[in-house]
Amino acid sequence: MITLRGRLTQFNQSAINRGPAIVKLSDRTDRPMPLRAVEAFIHHHGPIPDGFGWYLVKDAETLALIPGGAAAAVLSEDFHHLGDGDVVRLEPAKAGIRTLFRKAVAYNHFLLTERCNNYCLMCSQPPRAVDDGWIVDEVLEVLRLMDRSATEIGFTGGEPTLLGARFIELVQAAGSHLPNTALHILSNGRSFATGTLARDLGAVRHPDLMLGIPVYADLAHVHDHVVQADGAFDETIRGILALKAQGVRVEIRVVLQEQTVPRLIPLARFLARNLLFVDHVALMGLELTGFARANLERIWIDPVDYQAELTEAVGILDRAGMKVSIYNSQHCILEPSLRRFSRRSISDWKQEYMPECEGCAAQGECGGFFSSAKFRYSRGISPILKAS
Template structure:
């Protein structure tokens, strides 16, 4: 976060849109918070609709802005055929979510925003980033979503990329995926029972239960994706997410070739 006016980026994005291949399958916006200047940003999304009508658009947002009905209505009025808001829900308990995002009241605003989006028929993905503050509660969080938000379009359970503020707070955030393997499995089972679409991102197959392998996808961008020496003889390598090479990578004690 910096106290600067960076809205010029939206102008650059507008100028770039006509240069993008019309056959591009997906386009993702992230930040910061893309909806900080929501009137301008929704105009950019409308231009995406017109310039790239066959391209799915995903917006990574904290979702709090959608608690404002004016913003939800503007989003709905874009009428993009394949626009999804990807919103983090870090826990089913408000004070845990608020602690992770360092904003009191954020949980209530986020959930209200999700409800308003779905009330207007918009696509919503919930993202649960797994680290030491969230992974111990992942089963309960998934069960809560299955009970209260089963109508969302996708839930992504995401291994942590150890970069940016995650490095600065490494002692608070790092947890070996082996230590939440069983909790993750139980959470996936709860969502699957509620017929919620699920994906597991950023976690190698050797550190998750075989029963959830069907949900594990190759999610790490190619420019920061790699493998370690143990992976050379692994029969699952072609289907595995591999590892982040960005930031300060941490390796689970469970990393081992699958034969």
């Protein structure tokens, strides 16, 4: 695991006198002076250049060498992974630091709001009815500072589309500041049902956009029960149709749990017959945090117990020519025929391996576990001693 937020061990007086700041990090001594003034120099070794707005160092001795009057802070060991091109938020009053963008990873995601109109039984980010519009302003600032070579970013929630016009503003900003960066948005799809928001999103013409939308069953009442919202299935399907009518790519997401596995094979047939035009189907293991942990006894099913259903469902989708992937699963519990569909989908800052994984030859391809999996994981975990 990698720490993304925490406390800085020490600030100098100049930093204490400042308010919160979102800054891009640089370790380059050749940065032009106008850029230095709005960036933070992260010191690894060697001389300390003048002119940066902030300085982040790794020990108190170096703190004493910072040019006079400049704001500076000492990074704890938890944040020694930070490097050139990363973006952080510094909060001197709280001695806090929060990582907002990491240049070294292929995928960075941004939570846009905690509000949601679903209440999914296994939600890893339980919704809250709060006024969190400030998040949009923060993300807009980060998008402006991000490295243009970023491979992919994600927008999540809550339900991002509840932001309305500001949601469209964020998508426009992502396309403008990061024209070569893919954008993946997690949404329940319901806000697109009337067609208006889908039209507005399509009009942005983002060069590489995909919406990840959950469909948990082929039966409306089962899906509505899982998301705890009457009428959600109908709105979600109409939202998907509206998005595709506007040329927006759509990924169907199915979280595999006790209440969705019984309809997995019929759902695969439903998708192959009725939504063949969607761009990807992701079959996903549980993340045991938030509501998923609270409802664990209602939703837990050992993945070894649904391998037959998973194998048939993947086969149906694959034979229909649909692109299908398995996320958040471990190689050792998957049927060998399914391993080619498995993806390393868990972010490195919350990915772990269990003691049973020691000596496994497949760790390089295996998705591993969410850190929350320590509460419960499959009885079938065992090392693969040689590739198979």
